Amino acid sequence: MINQIVDSLSSVGGGTIFIPKGKYLLDDGVILKSNVILKGESKESVILFRNPDTGNWKTTKSQGLISTLPNLSNTNILVESLTINGNFERKSSGAKGGICLRNCSKSKIRDVITQNTWHGVAFYDFKGENSENSIEEVKSENAHAFTSKDNSGRPRGILVMDPGARIIQSQSIGAGTGFYAHGRNITLIGNHAENWFEDNGYYLIVDQLTVRDCSAKGGPSPEKGFGSGFAIAYRKGALIENCTAINCSNYGFRIHVPQSDTQLINNQAVGCGNGFGVEVASHPFPEVSNNLLFKDNKAEKSGLHGFLFRQMTNSQVVGNKAINGNQRGVTLSTRGAIALKEHLSDNTFDDNECIDNQSKKTQTYGLYDFSVSQITSDAKKGKNNKIKHRSKSGIDEF
Structure with missing residues (x-):
């Protein structure tokens, strides 16, 4: 019925479908078209369920309960003020997304909730320079199912792959x-990720990325957290500012080589394995991250290092704090509240602090340069780094 109304409105240039309060069973995906608004009375009072017992869900072309056709160019679509429940169990296969708008521009998903889906809310497949799409005040709950058994398309709460897209004041739980x-030119402001289970709170592979005032909480405690809070990977030109990562088992903020021309300013990592660091992953030297700025960040209660650097050149690490790190047994690989490892060159480390205020101090080493005694290969040792440092707590070696 809804698709018939969509087609009718589309034939006359568009219009609004208003859904009054109630619970509705869907037997197939809703396929929106240009200039059509799908608006519920409120997200609390309008719930659209996938009917798991009947309908066309196994053969439908729709990738979501609400979607668009990617072979058409869609513009000026709005979905707002409703809840979508996919009724898919955790890690089940054959799942559909909640609201997946494809090949769209100047479109918006606003003030909605998605539950028990593959992706919760998504924009992708736009091929132009600037989509102007936005996701605002959205909550994705339990984007936890798969399209096929253990496929690589990990379920994501909120996903954007369209240039010029914005995600504002939204949550993924x-x-x-x-x-x-x-993609490129994507902005995230005021968002929150919590209790993810496959990857990271934020996994961002974007040229010209902006992330401000966002947060990630891996779990109720460091032991129950998972992955990294923010993984910024492989591209150029990111600004990560005023963000917080809590209880992440891997990194609070992880830069993947060769991510370059990137600034991390005034962020905080609490209870993470490593607070901040550069991860080489599948990009061994001679690939490096170039022109990074770590400024006025704070790592607190880190399990390993507050800050861990490697494969980095022409970068600045200034005004950061490593507080109350717990260097588990101080092995050869876990020394340093601020640790400098292999392939570092022409970097500046200045005005950073290493502090241990615990009654039983565990931060044995402050700033530790592994090139002094642990890295034996001249090719891997640090070169031309400028270091000015004195820890308030812990032994310095550089």
Whole structure:
């Protein structure tokens, strides 16, 4: 019925479908078209369920309960003020997304909730320069199912792959990955990820990325957290500012080589394995991250290092704090509240602090340069780094 109304409105240039309060069973995906608004009375009072017992869900072309056709160019679509429940169990296969708008521009998903889906809310497949799409005040709960058994398309709470897209004041709770972005010129402001289980709170592979005032909480405690809070990977030109990562088992903020021309300013990592660091992953030297700025960040109660650097050149690490790190047994690989490892060159480390205020101090080493005694290969040792440092707590070696 809804698709018939969509087609009718589309034939006359568009219009609004208003859904009054109630619970509705869907036997097939709703396929929106240009200039059509789908608006519920409120997200609390309008719930659209996938009917798991009847309908066309196994053969439908729709990738979501609400979607668009990617072979058409769609513009000026709005979905707002409703809840979508996919009725898919955790890690089940054959799942559909909640609201997946494809090949769209100047479109918006606003003030909605999605539950028990593959991706919760998504924009992708736009091929132009600037989509102007936005996701605002959205909550994705339990984006936790798969399209096929153990496929690589990990369920993501909120996903954007369209250039020029914005995600504002939205939440992802209980997804495989909280927020995923891929492409260029994408902005995230005021968002929150929590209790993801497959990957990271934010996994962002974007040229010209902006992330401000966002947060990630891996779990109720460091032991129950998972992955990294923010993974910024492989591209150029990111600004990560005023963000917080809590209880992430891997990194609070992880930069993947060769991510370059990137600034991390005034962020905080609490209870993470490593607070901040550069991860080489599948990109060994001679690939490096170039022109990074770590400024006025704070790592507190880190399990390993507050800050861990490697494969980095022409970068600045200034005004940061490593507080109350717990260097588990101080092995050869876990020395340093601020640790400098292999292939570092022409970097500046200045005005950073290493502090241990615990009654039983565990931060044995402050700033530790592994090139002094642990790295024996001249090719891997640090070169031309400028270091000015004195820890308030812990032994310095550089």
